[in-house]
Amino acid sequence: MSSRKENIIITALELFANEGYNATSTSKIAKQAEVSEGLIFRHFKNKQGLLNAVIAAADKRLKEVTAPLFELKEPKEIIRFIIEMPFNIDEDKHDFWRMQFTIKWEQNYYKHDKMKPILELLIVAFSQLGYPSPDKEAQLLLNIIEGISTDILRGTLVDSEAFRSFMLNKYEL
Amino acid sequence: MSSRKENIIITALELFANEGYNATSTSKIAKQAEVSEGLIFRHFKNKQGLLNAVIAAADKRLKEVTAPLFELKEPKEIIRFIIEMPFNIDEDKHDFWRMQFTIKWEQNYYKHDKMKPILELLIVAFSQLGYPSPDKEAQLLLNIIEGISTDILRGTLVDSEAFRSFMLNKYEL
DNA sequence: GCAAAAAGTTAGTAATTACTTACTTTTAAG
DNA sequence: CTTAAAAGTAAGTAATTACTAACTTTTTGC
Numbered sequence: 001m002s003s004r005k006e007n008i009i010i011t012a013l014e015l016f017a018n019e020g021y022n023a024t025s026t027s028k029i030a031k032q033a034e035v036s037e038g039l040i041f042r043h044f045k046n047k048q049g050l051l052n053a054v055i056a057a058a059d060k061r062l063k064e065v066t067a068p069l070f071e072l073k074e075p076k077e078i079i080r081f082i083i084e085m086p087f088n089i090d091e092d093k094h095d096f097w098r099m100q101f102t103i104k105w106e107q108n109y110y111k112h113d114k115m116k117p118i119l120e121l122l123i124v125a126f127s128q129l130g131y132p133s134p135d136k137e138a139q140l141l142l143n144i145i146e147g148i149s150t151d152i153l154r155g156t157l158v159d160s161e162a163f164r165s166f167m168l169n170k171y172e173l
Numbered sequence: 174m175s176s177r178k179e180n181i182i183i184t185a186l187e188l189f190a191n192e193g194y195n196a197t198s199t200s201k202i203a204k205q206a207e208v209s210e211g212l213i214f215r216h217f218k219n220k221q222g223l224l225n226a227v228i229a230a231a232d233k234r235l236k237e238v239t240a241p242l243f244e245l246k247e248p249k250e251i252i253r254f255i256i257e258m259p260f261n262i263d264e265d266k267h268d269f270w271r272m273q274f275t276i277k278w279e280q281n282y283y284k285h286d287k288m289k290p291i292l293e294l295l296i297v298a299f300s301q302l303g304y305p306s307p308d309k310e311a312q313l314l315l316n317i318i319e320g321i322s323t324d325i326l327r328g329t330l331v332d333s334e335a336f337r338s339f340m341l342n343k344y345e346l
Numbered sequence: 347g348c349a350a351a352a353a354g355t356t357a358g359t360a361a362t363t364a365c366t367t368a369c370t371t372t373t374a375a376g
Numbered sequence: 377c378t379t380a381a382a383a384g385t386a387a388g389t390a391a392t393t394a395c396t397a398a399c400t401t402t403t404t405g406c
Contacts (some may be wrong), residue, residue, distance in 0.1 A: 004383080009286055020279050022195035026364060036385045041365060043383085105275045106193050136339040140317065143324070147316030156285055166309040177353080214395060216353085309401060334356045 005043050012054050017099035021051060021106050047136045055103065058096055059114065066118060075125035080173045082122065082141065086149040087164045097155050115142060141171075175182065178216050179336050180206045182185040185227050190272035194279050195223055228276065231269055239291065248298035255295065255314065260337045288315060300331045314344075 015024040015037035016135040026047055040158040063087075072078045089097055103109050131137045140143035144167075151157035184206035184324035188197040199220055201307045217223040262270055273318075276282050295311035305309045320338075324330035 020193070020195060022193060023279075025362075037364090038366080038386075039384060047364065100277045105278050106196075117362080133339055138337060139336070139342075140339075143317055143320030144313065146323075147320050148318075151316070164311060165310070166306055166313075170313075198392075200392080209354075210394090211396080220394065260373060 002037050004033075004039065008035060008040055008043065008050070009054055009057050012050055013058065013099060014095050016051070016054060017095040020102055026050075051103075051107070054099070055109070059100060062097060062100075062114065069094055069118065069121065075128040076173055078121055078125040079141070079170065079171050082118070083143060083167050083171065083173070084164065086145055086152050087160060089149070089152060094153055097149065101153070103149065118142070174340070177206075177208050177212065180207060181213055181216065182227055182230050183221070185223055186231065186272060187268050189224070189227060190275055191266040193275055199223075223299050224276075224280070225270050227272070228282070231272060235273075235287065241293065243249060247299040249285065249346060251294055252299040252314070253341065255291070255318060256344065256346070257337065259318055260333060262322070262325060267326055270322065274323065276308050291315070 003048060008029065012024070012029050015029060025035050026040050030040060040047075040050060044053055059094035068077065069078065069081050073139060119138050122141060123134045126137040148157065148163070148167075152160065153159075156161060176191055176315060181202065185197070185202050188205065199213050200210050201236050202223075213220075213223060216243060227250045244249065245254060265269060292311050292315060299307035300311040321330065321336070321340075325333065330336060
């Protein structure tokens, strides 16, 4: 992939994440990426095509981040990994994560499928630990993780470290 | 408030909720509300003014919905009320709720303050029940409620009734 | 019943939008 | 080296945007 094409995607990710898809014009993306506006349409056909490319790039990154999770064998390790995920988000990757939520509501973009393998891993983990409703437990934990991620991305989680240990304690980790 | 002014707010709420603020043009609102576009600007000065009015109307409604909560004395009743809230959302009020989330990400509109009285009520409730970290418990439960609301509004919560009793069971209700 | 204020419409405006077309430059393979 | 494809630009386009100004109608207080 050419450096300009990649640059358009990176710039679009940043703008989509912080200002939303509809509020971000193609001319603004072009200016900030320092390319001609026409190049966006040469590479991605239209604005929606650019969004698709941005989402695809983000999905790839999501897979990379969660890859180590699927190497874990111990159920407690799996649960710990998932609980700690939102607390381990790098500051410089906030754009990427924030876009997941911005796009989710602006477009009708369901991350359901993407989370399914993680959900299933959690169900097995809770099952092995003898929880009475492992599927509900898994769903609940993913809900919690999403909520915590939201708070962290918006800076509304006051004492991050205390909440992290509270959560680990909840699941006896 | 004149019927036309109210109609603009109701229509804007519906469109903002389902398509987002930026994707909804004032001409579209005017057409659907069957008023002239100029009337929107007469009443609300500009598009942002209309959004403010829509949010204010939504906040009023939120207060009405949560009012009974502040009459409750028993801590278990308070927790039960809050857990059951997302499951009791009327189908015809989905627009109103969906907008809370759409706007939250599109604008920088924090519902933090609005939830504060509920959070404090929960802290007292968990405290009375002898939970070791009542403030964290309260924060966690609000996170969970937000997640469940999201799932219900998007129709991704499969077995709603089963999850409701699972949640009540979690909190020994 | 009358005058002023409020509520309403119509027909504009300049700016911005996503996108196209016609063109030039760069890259890469034989 | 040649040449064709890919990558890039510049200058447009029609449509849409939020908003306004000038005007008419309706409501309301005295």
